[in-house]
Each structure stands twice: as C-alpha cells, then as structure tokens.
Amino acid sequence: MTPPRGWSIPRPSMENLDVAQDGIGSGEKPRIVGTREDEAWRAYFERSAVEEPRFSFGVHYLRNDVAETMARAIPRDARVLEVGSGPGDTLARLPNAVRDGVDPIRAAVEGARRRHPGLNLREEDALTMRLDERYDAIICDRLVHSVPDIQRMLENLSRHLSPGGRIFLTCYNYLWEVALRAGEMAGFKLPTPPANWLGESDLKNLFEIAGLEVVKLEDRMLLPMPIPGVSGLLNRYVSKLPLVRRTSMYRLYVLRRRGEAVLPKxxxxxxxxxxxxxxxxxxxxxxxxxxxxxxxxxxxxxxxxxxxxxxxxxxxxxxxxxxxxxxxxxxxxxxxxxxxxxxxxxxxxxxxxxxxxxxxxxxxxxxxxxxxxxxxxxxxxxxxxxxxxxxxxxxxxxxxxxxxxxxxxxxxxxxxxxxxxxxxxxxxxxxxxxxxxxxxxxxxxxxxxxxxxxxxxxxxxxxxxxxxxxxxxxxxxxxxxxxxxxxxxxxxxxxxxxxxxxxxxx
CATH class of the missing domain: 3.90.550.10 (Spore Coat Polysaccharide Biosynthesis Protein SpsA; Chain A)
Known part of the structure; x- marks a missing residue:
C-alpha cells in the first residue's frame, strides 16, 4: 500500500455514477430501496448484536482468526476503517493509531463502544455512508453475503480510500454453503436469511466492474472450531497446501483501485x-x-x-x-x-x-x-x-x-x-x-x-x-x-x- 504522495489519477466514471444515481453532488446521501431480504438481514444483525448461538465457540474462533489475519495483513501505519464493524473485536486487535468503524445496527455500535471505548464508531451503512475521512485500509468482513448491491458497496468503499489505499475483503467459500447451514441447524451459528453466494469468477467480475483489482489473496481455515492439537495443524499448515486450500472456509482478498498512479506533485x-x-x-x-x-x-x-x-x-x-x-x-x-x-x-x-x-x-x-x-x-x-x-x-x-x-x-x-x-x-x-x-x-x-x-x-x-x-x-x-x-x-x-x-x- 503506497502512502499519499500528492495526487492520483481520478476515476471520473465512479463520480458520474454517483451524480446520476444518487444526487451526491449536493451532499445528499444515496437512497437504497429496501426489500424483504434486506429487512430480514437487518433483523438478523439486530438479533446477533444481542444474542449468540447456543454453541458460540466456533463463532468466536472464526472471529478471532479474522482479527489475527487483519492485524498481520494491515500495515501498522495505516489509517483503518471497518465497515460492518459489529462487536468491534477486529478493530480492537489492531495496533493502528486510527481505527474507525461503521455499522448500521445501533445496538451493535453501542455494544462495541462499551466493549472497546478506544474505538471511533458510528452508525452508518456501507452502501450509503459519506465520510469526510479517507483511509489507507478498509476492512469488509463477509458483507458480500448480505448486502443488496455488492457492486455499489465496492464502489463506495473505493471512494473512501486514500491514494494507494487497500480494501481487505473476506468472503466464505461457496463450497461451505451446506456446511454452514448444517451448523445453523446444530446451534453453532445463528440462522441467516438467504445469502449471496459467489464463486471466484463472480467476485473478480464485480471487482473489475467496480474499478478494483486483486493485489493478493489468502485462503484460510479448514476446521472452524478449537480442538487442541488438531485445529492449529489443519488451519495453519494443511489448509495452505496446494489443492487443499481450495476447500478452505474463507478467503481474504487484498484489493486496490485499478490503474491508480500515485505521483508526486x-x-x-x-x-x-x-x-x-x-x-x-x-x-x-x-x-x-x-x-x-x-x-x-x-x-x-x-x-x-x-x-x-x-x-x-x-x-x-x-x-x-x-x-x-x-x-x-x-x-x-x-x-x-x-x-x-x-x-x-x-x-x-x-x-x-x-x-x-x-x-x-x-x-x-x-x-x-x-x-x-x-x-x-x-x-x-x-x-x-x-x-x-x-x-x-x-x-x-x-x-x-x-x-x-x-x-x-x-x-x-x-x-x-x-x-x-x-x-x-x-x-x-x-x-x-x-x-x-x-x-x-x-x-x-x-x-x-x-x-x-x-x-x-x-x-x-x-x-x-x-x-x-x-x-x-x-x-x-x-x-x-x-x-x-x-x-x-x-x-x-x-x-x-x-x-x-x-x-x-x-
């Protein structure tokens, strides 16, 4: 991730999209037309802000792995924003000086503030937020499965990047759809509404449309629960082996704006x-x-x-x-x-x-x-x-x-x-x-x-x-x-x- 050097080549097509669809030229927030699926997801996130599954150790194990992965992947000098910050645990693990978070669920924001008073959190939606700040690193943890418009979210995240900034986006492997549904039925995970399930080509197509490109990627986790002597071996070593990594539970994409030239004045x-x-x-x-x-x-x-x-x-x-x-x-x-x-x-x-x-x-x-x-x-x-x-x-x-x-x-x-x-x-x-x-x-x-x-x-x-x-x-x-x-x-x-x-x- 390259730090700011003065200016970058703009992407006027994104700004034109804002004006045409959103009326952003006057400072007005865009309007997202809600659906029953959107309302169902909002209800799910409101529930998850105050309730945990019957057997919550798997959820905490996954959440901890994501937090450790982000702490390792994001440079310490980066200004960080997390969209859909939830309980704030990932942000709290980072050593960075600037750690901002947004979440559309008020109960989640208030709970995260109580848990981590050192974070700067606010009630905003990843699709409609218009923040004054720009960030070197934006965390987007599995939101692609629940938002009504992935392209729109990616474009909005890109808009909030500083010159040379990176988006750190995680998503489930679509091969795990059945396993995750089984985990919900067994009480290891709260039941979710119907989700967006995307293959690798689907995601890369959306990245391309949104003017983003993959810098690198990392596949993680074969066993999403803590079993002494087994989980560490499988998740740290076996999951990284060729072919095996294709079956990992989730993937981290590091994205940058395509063709951005960060030049001196x-x-x-x-x-x-x-x-x-x-x-x-x-x-x-x-x-x-x-x-x-x-x-x-x-x-x-x-x-x-x-x-x-x-x-x-x-x-x-x-x-x-x-x-x-x-x-x-x-x-x-x-x-x-x-x-x-x-x-x-x-x-x-x-x-x-x-x-x-x-x-x-x-x-x-x-x-x-x-x-x-x-x-x-x-x-x-x-x-x-x-x-x-x-x-x-x-x-x-x-x-x-x-x-x-x-x-x-x-x-x-x-x-x-x-x-x-x-x-x-x-x-x-x-x-x-x-x-x-x-x-x-x-x-x-x-x-x-x-x-x-x-x-x-x-x-x-x-x-x-x-x-x-x-x-x-x-x-x-x-x-x-x-x-x-x-x-x-x-x-x-x-x-x-x-x-x-x-x-x-x-």
Whole structure:
C-alpha cells in the first residue's frame, strides 16, 4: 500500500455514477430501496448484536482468526476503517493509531463502544455512508453475503480510500454453503436469511466492474472450531497446501483501485543504484547507455571492495562527465549486494528507486519500461524476469536456470503472488514505499545478502502490487559472476523458510 504522495489519477466514471444515481453532488446521501431480504438481514444483525448461538465457540474462533489475519495483513501505519464493524473485536486487535468503524445496527455500535471505548464508531451503512475521512485500509468482513448491491458497496468503499489505499475483503467459500447451514441447524451459528453466494469468477467480475483489482489473496481455515492439537495443524499448515486450500472456509482478498498512479506533485525524479564489484570494464558503458527518466536521473555507484580498478574508473568517469545524468559514488561498508543496495538507497534523492546490475546482463536501455509501468499506475513494485525470452548462450548456466525456475514456483506459492524470476537484479519501487519497507525490516530480520528478498518480502508484507517485465538477458562481456550456485542455493532455501514462517504459515 503506497502512502499519499500528492495526487492520483481520478476515476471520473465512479463520480458520474454517483451524480446520476444518487444526487451526491449536493451532499445528499444515496437512497437504497429496501426489500424483504434486506429487512430480514437487518433483523438478523439486530438479533446477533444481542444474542449468540447456543454453541458460540466456533463463532468466536472464526472471529478471532479474522482479527489475527487483519492485524498481520494491515500495515501498522495505516489509517483503518471497518465497515460492518459489529462487536468491534477486529478493530480492537489492531495496533493502528486510527481505527474507525461503521455499522448500521445501533445496538451493535453501542455494544462495541462499551466493549472497546478506544474505538471511533458510528452508525452508518456501507452502501450509503459519506465520510469526510479517507483511509489507507478498509476492512469488509463477509458483507458480500448480505448486502443488496455488492457492486455499489465496492464502489463506495473505493471512494473512501486514500491514494494507494487497500480494501481487505473476506468472503466464505461457496463450497461451505451446506456446511454452514448444517451448523445453523446444530446451534453453532445463528440462522441467516438467504445469502449471496459467489464463486471466484463472480467476485473478480464485480471487482473489475467496480474499478478494483486483486493485489493478493489468502485462503484460510479448514476446521472452524478449537480442538487442541488438531485445529492449529489443519488451519495453519494443511489448509495452505496446494489443492487443499481450495476447500478452505474463507478467503481474504487484498484489493486496490485499478490503474491508480500515485505521483508526486511534479514529474518524479529517478535514482538508479548500481552495485559494482570488480566491474571496471563496464562502468563507461553504464554511464553512456543509462537514459534520462522523469524530471532528473541520478546514477549512484556503490563500490564493494573491488580487486580491479572499479573505484578509480568510476571516479575518473565522474570527473570527465558532462552529460545530463547526476553521478555519484559511495563505498560499501558491509558485504554482499544487499548491503550495497541499502547504501545506495540511503543516499538516493529520487522519488523512484531502481537497481541496475553492473554486469550489463540487463541493458540500461530497458529501464524506461519500468519507469512507464510505475508512473502509469500499473504497479507499486516492478522487477524484471529473465525467463521469458531466449537467452544468449553464456548468460545463465543450466543448473542456475533450473534453480531459478524452481525457486520462482516456490516463492509464488509462499507469497500468494505470481513471481517468475525472483533473482533478476533489476527492481524498481517508490522511495516512500522503500522507507516504509525499511522501517518494518525487523519483522523479517537481517537475513538476505542478495537484497532481492529483502525487497520482495517487504513489498508483499506492505501489500504492494507486484509486476514483472520480461527482459532479454545478455552474456556478461567483462569480468566473472559473483554467484556461487550451491552456496547461494542453500541461502535461497533458508530464505524460503523465512517466507514460510513469516508470510505463509501464519
């Protein structure tokens, strides 16, 4: 989730819809025509605000899992709104400073205020609310099953997002419809009126219509009741396995406004960081071939204790340079590419941060593709993939390619986001997102000498939209690779364990 940077590309079609259907231009709230089903659902929620099922432990177990999931998924610095906040338990579990809730049932709001006096709660409906505030995170827990107009609700939630905000929407798996009805008959759940049951394609269609797109998703829970030694195993591990996850009880969707470009007030500046160790022969070509992007492009070399004359070559090139780029060089104090990237990003002054490997296997001329995707609002975090186009003969050894393909499948599974090439060195993100990523680095620890997974895991944790751009991977023309396939392969397995424990099996 990208924090506000000034302005975003508006979606006029949504505002036109408001004026045409609702008369919102004058500040009037929209009118929803009630039906018998709507009244039945209102009666259900009024009852559930003061009454629990005969056997309530399953309801509390599910509610607790949703609260824990939201606390883990929503960044701590986000301004949060929950629609249909009910008893307020989910909001109360969050550590965030701003925790607002709305619910159309007065008894639910009053009860939640008594239970959690620190929350800001009000009586409003998710379809008709018109709040002055805008939020970085909006929680919508299973409301899609009860509202009379899902599209309208989604559009209204989108309208209340701050630039770069996210909607955290949960819904039941339609395969559980019969099981949930059986639970009602057995007294584990209060009986509900006829509900909206939606498949994956139904939901994605509604997201598309409402101008939203899925950033990532997570399937949760096989056993919705606390059985010592069994529930934890099934819900934390087994439910996340391929194929099995399709039978989980509910799903969390993280949504963002489609095509939203969150830009600074002026044309963005670009910082290209080049970690360079034993790359003296490539330095002149990098400077010559790096294009100017945005309002200004700075090229930052971070030299890592080279045995050749890399540092001297950079310094002489900077002294002789008379072109449009802003050039600088810094010495690396630690070890590894990851440390060099951190040094370069710390010194960068641009709005967009890029990494370019000094071996020139990814041409600098490809960087504008990444810039265009970022300023076009298609993604918050972009990296290259070398595994689409044919490679030159010596660009990647056979075992390295097999390893890259295998780890891409593994990390796609662990991160719940498709990734084809985790180790491509070209990576791009907004500087403000990197600052938030770095501030939350303690969650994963100092585990990554490459620097790739520090950024990928951090981007996933912040719910950033991740895209990959196919690039043509070239042969190295100077020097030797710094990659040790077996030693670094072992490190990749260790990083897989970090992703599994911190992101997947939680």
């Amino acid at each position: 002026s044309l963005p500046r670009v910082s290209v960081v080049v970690p360079a160790r034993n790359e003296a022969g490539n330095i002149p070509k990098i400077i010559e071939r790096t294009p100017v992007m945005g309002a200004e492009t700075e090229l930052i070399f971070v030299e890592g204790g080279s045995k050749d004359d890399t540092r001297g070559t950079i310094e002489r090139a900077i002294a002789d340079y008379r072109g449009p780029l802003k050039l600088s060089v810094y010495g690396q104090t630690g070890k590894g590419k990851g440390d060099a990237v951190r040094v370069g990003f710390r010194e960068a002054t641009g709005d967009i941060l890029m990494i370019l490997d000094a071996d020139m296997t990814v041409p600098p001329e490809d960087l504008p593709k990444f810039y265009d995707v970022m300023v076009g609002g298609l993604s918050d975090y972009v990296q290259g993939t070398r595994l689409v186009y044919p490679m030159e003969a010596e660009a990647m050894r056979f075992l390295n390619k097999l390893g890259n393909i295998g780890f891409s499948k593994l990390f796609t599974y662990l991160l719940n986001q498709p990734l084809k090439d985790t180790l491509c060195g070209t990576k791009v993100l907004w500087a403000q997102d990197y600052e938030r990523l770095a501030a939350n680095r303690a969650y994963f620890g100092d585990f990554d000498p490459f620097g790739d997974f520090d950024l990928i895991f951090g981007a996933s944790k912040l719910n950033l939209k991740i895209l990959e751009i196919p690039i043509r991977y070239r042969d190295r023309t100077y020097g030797e690779t710094n990659i040790s396939r077996f030693r670094h392969g072992w490190l990749l397995l260790q990083m897989s364990a970090v992703a599994a424990t911190k992101l997947k099996f939680t």
